[in-house]
Amino acid sequence: MTLSYGSLSIAQLSTLIQGGSVDPVTVAEQVLDAIESHDDKAVFISLTRERAMAEAHASSKRLNDGRSLGLLEGIPVAWKDLFDVAGSVTAAGSRLLLRDQAPAAVDAAVVSALASAGMVATGRVNMSEFAFSGLGINPHFGTPKNPRSTDVARIPGGSSSGSGVAVASALVPVSIGSDTGGSVRIPAALNGIVGYKATRGRYPMTGVFPLSGSLDSLGPLCRSVQDAIWIDAAMRGAMAPTASRRPLAGLEVVIPTNVVFDDAEPGVVAAFEAAVERLSAAGVMFTRLEIPAFAEILQLMASHGALVTAEAYWLHKARITGPDAGLIDPRVVSRTRFGEEITLPHYLDILSARKRLIEAVDRLVGDRLIAFPTVAHVAPLLEPLKTDDQLFVATNGKTLRNTLLGNFLDWCGVSIPCGAGDAGMPVGFLLSGLARGDERLLSVALVAEPVIRGETI
Template identity: 65%
Template structure:
């Protein structure tokens, strides 16, 4: 059993720990050993052995004295390398920050989960400065997708190490960020669950930004129930308040524009098969165009993207100094595009965004939205490393579906729904308008088994 702790769901591992079948110290030691022995050493950029064992010992003592902090006490969690961890530099996947001053305290959400008893196990790899949906990192290596059976495939990004760490069974949960899809994409590519919360649901103190008007957080984990538990703890709740709803009462919109353009046949088949299962379970679907999707793409073509404008503003001094030579040239290239976005153009995007958010919210009403998380399965790594033009094209297509939700400030959950080309996982993305996270999570709880195909 000891080599399986990282491959368990939070519920499975919590049952063992709370019933004192296993001790948090033994769990932590096993997870640390598994990480150290794993064949892919690019998944983690740092492992917090001493800290993790101290936290595990404290958890063990609490449990011995009957003072458990709750259902997450003693469970390991990995953190994407842009969350501040006290005493170490927050590198955000970049060499240029390797010698930065160490953080003087943990990020607020790290502290929240520590207060719930969780064990900070290490920092996971990522796309440099979180600016790619592919997960390729030339500085610290690119984690290989654990679902790939042949040549290495990308893990998705930017939360690449987080997705790979969970999919490889090294940790039960890892925390990511999502600005254009960086939780939901690696979840889909690696065949796990990824929950992107509404922007602003959690405090962002101590989280290295990409684009503040879009940045959001969320866990990559094994089940929707796991995501519900993590969500509650990050908001300071001792007990989750989300319960499974009634799948037969769900009304779901499937967009007919944009999200299926150029989609692989295997992705469409896996998605539509899941829709058929949900229909048999009583959910109702309406297929309709969402005009805002086309307008968002037109805005980007005319003015550029919010993420590029805000990333350039954040990194503009770095881009004109010697640090630029130490950065991934693809990140430099993409970030410099932000210089071409004018202030009137940026304001026009923001004004259009407010209008479109309101229009789509009225259009949807109480309905959810569903479409494939990504239009294709995880592609092979080597061609993307070798060809910058291919990198740009695939990155754009990879981000297309998920970034729509970021622009509209939706919350979303990606759930595995089958496999496509080369037996690689396909994600089913269920989304809801801003601040309807409880509605979304309740619906995802009630439909997860159906979406996965476990429903009989």
């Protein structure tokens, strides 16, 4: 049986490449062929085969010459369709942009950074149009099917839908996504993989199609926390990762008692609590307490509107009110138009309240990390959400609820699979840290991951 290189973690594949067991050209050819022959044609919007093979050949030559660029040399990567990749159109999952935009002249800063680390760009993966949904449904390019569901189509989660499915389907070892309200962590949780959302501003945003400048952040969807640490270092242009293993004994973690468990599926709660028990046995100390800011954030959204909606409306006003608005997903248009009702005073009130709430939560949490289920439910059925607008809105809101709290409070976070819920679908354990606590978060997650997964105690 032929080994599928797309099914391996970065660490596993790197070992093969660095050891000379496999050549980057062979890896790239197999990965690209697997993508093209894959049954689900909605995962990738386009391939960058010519670029990928050129990068793979260059990687192969460096290795043969003894000039490896490091651990990521020759590793395939897929890019969410909002990163500029030189020579191709950045469409952000939109037919309108695909028609109107010129091909990117240069790579986005993070695309360039990973290329400089020796990675091989395989192509653009699908997403919710303009990254404005947590469900991953795209009427233009199709909706990638959640590969963890074996009997009926379920959503992939969004907006980094193609990223989550590409990794979970063993097509690539890693895909880079964006996260404005949960768009890395949600598809990671629903597809049973690891998703790391960095603190906003950790990476340069040049060449990344925006949704909300106040909230947009980036991160990898991959197979392990170790993989995420390696990608994080390369995206920052660091020579080597700085996160290191930290003992779990004595680690203090807060579990919020309000909002995040409201209407959660019993299977999700059970999987999360089982992971908590395993971590407790490993010496982690949990404190359950109310975080008042959570309720205040939801109340602020209800009374003033959402920060993301205000900024998305400013960004897309000409598109959603122009003559080609009919080419945009009607649900995206409808949701974006809510931003028209958010006045400047309300917008400034939101920003002021955000600063106050971040300071309050920082004081309350202190040096502790925070843990709760990434999503309160497993991946819902796809077909009903395609036609029922009311169900779509309600499900989208519930899917985003837990993760958007972290975006508003400027947290970093890692979603790690912790078991299964209804229909055997994956459940995500979200471990979060306060702003700029990425190194500590990743260091702890590296050691906690096998315990959270139930692989060891």
